[in-house]
């Protein structure tokens with residue numbers, strides 16, 4: 004069987020973590036390395052991963068997250084942050100991402116122009132740069148959860164929070180980064196909660 008399928012059968016949105024069990028550092032670093040390897044549009048890696056292990060910080064964070072116990076009972080919470088204005092085509096960050104490819108200047112200029120046109124014509128009419136970056140952060144979220152499951156680590160994606168309050172606790176307001184989504188990681192306490200899915204043929208259509 005496909006080993007990813009195995010991991011995805013193990014994964015569930017863990018509501019009850021064992022507060023005594025910590026993820027070994029090497030295991031956590033490998034899960035985060037999977038996040039780093041996630042694909043991103045134009046290769047711009049529009050994210051940052053804040054790994055929250057400090058209990059005092061997580062205690063302050065919890066009320067901003069609908070008081071969900073996973074915030075303090077898991078082993079670590081990863082706040083996936085999305086870039087915003089630094090994704091503009093004329094930003095130093097975008098320029099540096101293109102520069103590292105070692106291409107001749109005219110190719111870089113042409114690529115930056117194509118990127119800028121894409122932002123203006125396709126992205127901005129539909130959404131903010133933050134929303135566009137967040138969509139990509141969710142790819143990293145999935146990679147984190149799948150990598151965790153493959154290592155026998157449980158996870159819970161968390162969107163149930165007040166964004167401004169979370170950003171205040173994390174000290175983000177002065178930064179370009181904004182919180183996209185959180186994910187709690189650790190080990191389940193007790194049985195997995197039941198999972199509900201539509202049948203294969205209802206949601207998958209071959210043409």
Ligand SMILES: Cc1cc2nc3c(=O)[nH]c(=O)nc-3n(C[C@H](O)[C@H](O)[C@H](O)COP(=O)(O)O)c2cc1C
Pocket residue numbers: 014015016017018071159160161162163164184197198199
């Ligand atoms: C983007 C996103 C945000 C979510 N936010 C929360 C949350 O704040 N709290 C929670 O307990 N579960 C949260 N969930 C978990 C879902 O409720 C869960 O994935 C869904 O019910 C399917 O169950 P399963 O993941 O166990 O298969 C979230 C899931 C996703 C994908």
